[in-house]
Structures are given as C-alpha cells and as structure tokens.
Amino acid sequence: MNEFIFIFANIILPIGLIVATGYIIQLKFGLDRSTLAKLSIHYVMPAFIFMSLYESSIDFALLINVMLFLIIYAAASFIVVKLIARLLGLSQDRTVLFTNSNLFYNAGNYGVPVNDLVFRSDPYAMSIQVMMVVFQNMFAFSYGIFSLSAKNVGRTKALLGYFKMPIFYGLVLGLTFNYFNIQIPAPVETSLDYMRSAMIGLVVFILGAQIAGIKFRRLRWSALAGALSRLLIGPVLAIGLLLLFNIEGVVAQAILITTAMPAAVNSAIIAQEYSDDPEYAAEIVMMSTLLSALTVSSVIYIALAIF
Incomplete structure (x- = not known):
C-alpha cells in the first residue's frame, strides 16, 4: 500500500495537477484549443521525438519487434473489444466508437510524462515510449478515420495529412541521424533541447484544456464499460502477450x-x-x-513488480 501511495503521489498527482490547471484555465479564458494543439504537434513534440531518438542507444531490431508487438496487441484488442460491444448490444456506429476508444490510448500527452517520471528520464525507456506515440498517431489517423465515414475531406486525403505532420519527420530524422551517427551543430542541439524541455509541461496542460472542451449531456452505462475495458482489459491483455512473447525488463514495463x-x-x-x-x-x-x-497507479506498481 505504501508503494502504491508513493507512485500515486510522485507520478500521477503531479501530472493531475497540471491537467487540472489546463482544465481550469481553459474554462476561465476559453483558449483556442486548435492553436494549443498546433503548438504540440508542430513545435514541442517533433523536437522531443527527434532528440529522444537522436540521443538514445537504439537497438533497431528491438524497436521493430516492439512495433510488431503493438500490431499484434492492437489486433487482439480489436477482437476482444468487438466481442464486448456485441455483448452490450451496441449499434454499428456506437460499436466503432466503443472500439476506437479502446484501441487509441493516450500514449503522448499522458503516457510520455508518466514514462519520464517512472523511468527518471531514461532515454532508452523514452525511445520505447516514442515508438508507441508514433504508432498510436499513425493508427488513429489511418484506421481511426477509415473505420468511420469521412464526410468532409475524404479518407485518403485525411490519411495523407498525417505524412505532412512534423511528428512523422521528427521520427524519421531522429532514427536516421542516430543510425548514421550524424552530428547536429551545437546551437541547433541547444535549441532542440530547450524545445524538448518545454514538452512535458505543455502537452499535459493541453490535455487538461482538451478535456475541458469535451462536452456531453449524459452518462451511459455502455460508455462506462468502454472506459473500464480500456483501463482494465487493455493492460491485462498486454500482460498476457508480454509473457507469451517473453518480453521483459524496461521494454515490458514501458509497454505495459x-x-x-x-x-x-x-x-x-x-x-x-x-x-x-x-x-x-x-x-x-x-x-x-x-x-x-x-x-494507472496500480498498473505501474504491477509492471515494476512482475517485469
């Protein structure tokens, strides 16, 4: 119990306080959430992803295996969540929403700061996290859009839009510079370090502002079931697959x-x-x-205990 309280107080609570700050400020001042999102997508996240990969001692074979694991995990989650939606008797449109909400988890605004606090800014652990962030972004803006009717811009145009995002190029350039050991000029590296340092506080604040902008008028039991399946079934399924594929240590902990x-x-x-x-x-x-x-506090405790 003491360890659980320690995890909650030192990892989850600091993040929660910044989320709450973003939430309150958004309600009070009505910030332009689109501009905030652009700051994250076009400013701090690309620099953060680039520097995290650039400075990491990356085992490229391991990262490929992580991506393969995430694909298998997504496929298994899809099957399980579809079965749950069928048992709940959800309509087709609501089943897609229920499924997407379980497949797309907050690896970026929430997962990155948690990883930073749990692993104490370990670049190796963060490189695993970055791959999960990129996978989730690509997955959300590909399958997430294809699974629903693209009424405005069309599916192909919406999907291609992802490849115009700086996050994608932060990944590609970070891996390229790391693999070929390309050195960047000191002034550029200093600038990118400053941008990366701003990332945690900014994206967690933006998460709070985004949540404040979510409006709904009622609370449905099937939606609660969707939330619980994301929080409980998701990690249980991950534990099973991690044990099945014999993945251990920091990699297993970060994924779980x-x-x-x-x-x-x-x-x-x-x-x-x-x-x-x-x-x-x-x-x-x-x-x-x-x-x-x-x-999440409970899963952190379990991850550190069993892997």
Missing part, C-alpha cells in the same frame, strides 16, 4: 504502463468529425481519464 493509459482525446476528435454520436466517444474519454488516476 502505456497500454494502461486512458482513451486518447484523438478518438473523441475523430468522432467529432466523422460520427453522428460524438458525445459517446467523449464520455469514454472523460470517464477513462478520471478513473485512470487509480488504475
């Missing part, structure tokens, strides 16, 4: 902790654009984020 993250705000944003019932996705995001304070 991230799979316990709440539903990503992206799932609600995509639903807002492409679904007739966006409130349903918003309910799952909100409830899973609130409940995650307890569940």
Whole structure:
C-alpha cells in the first residue's frame, strides 16, 4: 500500500495537477484549443521525438519487434473489444466508437510524462515510449478515420495529412541521424533541447484544456464499460502477450504502463468529425481519464513488480 501511495503521489498527482490547471484555465479564458494543439504537434513534440531518438542507444531490431508487438496487441484488442460491444448490444456506429476508444490510448500527452517520471528520464525507456506515440498517431489517423465515414475531406486525403505532420519527420530524422551517427551543430542541439524541455509541461496542460472542451449531456452505462475495458482489459491483455512473447525488463514495463493509459482525446476528435454520436466517444474519454488516476497507479506498481 505504501508503494502504491508513493507512485500515486510522485507520478500521477503531479501530472493531475497540471491537467487540472489546463482544465481550469481553459474554462476561465476559453483558449483556442486548435492553436494549443498546433503548438504540440508542430513545435514541442517533433523536437522531443527527434532528440529522444537522436540521443538514445537504439537497438533497431528491438524497436521493430516492439512495433510488431503493438500490431499484434492492437489486433487482439480489436477482437476482444468487438466481442464486448456485441455483448452490450451496441449499434454499428456506437460499436466503432466503443472500439476506437479502446484501441487509441493516450500514449503522448499522458503516457510520455508518466514514462519520464517512472523511468527518471531514461532515454532508452523514452525511445520505447516514442515508438508507441508514433504508432498510436499513425493508427488513429489511418484506421481511426477509415473505420468511420469521412464526410468532409475524404479518407485518403485525411490519411495523407498525417505524412505532412512534423511528428512523422521528427521520427524519421531522429532514427536516421542516430543510425548514421550524424552530428547536429551545437546551437541547433541547444535549441532542440530547450524545445524538448518545454514538452512535458505543455502537452499535459493541453490535455487538461482538451478535456475541458469535451462536452456531453449524459452518462451511459455502455460508455462506462468502454472506459473500464480500456483501463482494465487493455493492460491485462498486454500482460498476457508480454509473457507469451517473453518480453521483459524496461521494454515490458514501458509497454505495459502505456497500454494502461486512458482513451486518447484523438478518438473523441475523430468522432467529432466523422460520427453522428460524438458525445459517446467523449464520455469514454472523460470517464477513462478520471478513473485512470487509480488504475494507472496500480498498473505501474504491477509492471515494476512482475517485469
């Protein structure tokens, strides 16, 4: 119990305080959430991803294996969550929202600061986290959009839009510079370090502001089931697969902790654009984020204990 309280107080609570700050400031001042998102996507996240990969001692074979694991995990999650949705008797549109909210977890705004605190800024652990962030972004803006009707810009155009995002090039350049041991000029490296240092506080603040912008009028039991399946079934399934594939140590810990993250705000944003019932996705995001304070603390404890 003492270790659980320590984890909650030193990892989850600091993040929660910044989220709450973003939430309150958004309610008070009505910040432009689109501009905040652009700051994250076009400013700090690309620099953070680039520097995390650039400075890491990367085992490229391991990272490929991590990506393969994430694909298998996503496929297994899809099957399990689809079965749950069928048992709940959800409509087709709501089943897609229920499924997406479970497949897309908050590896970035929530997972990155948790990883930073749990592993004490270990670049190796963060390189695993970065791969999960990139996988989740690509997955959300590919399958997430294809799974719903692209009413505005069309599926192909929406998918291709991801490859215009600086996050993608932060990944590619970070891996390239690391693999070929390309040195960047000292002034550029200093600038990127400053940008990376701003990342944690900014993206967690933005998470709070994004949550404040999620509006819903009711609370449905099936949405609560969706939140609980994301927070409980997600990590249980990850544990089973990690043991099956004999993945251990920091890699297993980082993967397990991230799979316990709440539903990503992206799932609600995509639903807002492409679904007739966006409130349903918003309910799952909100409830899973609130409940995650307890569940993520528990999963951190379990991850450090068994791997």
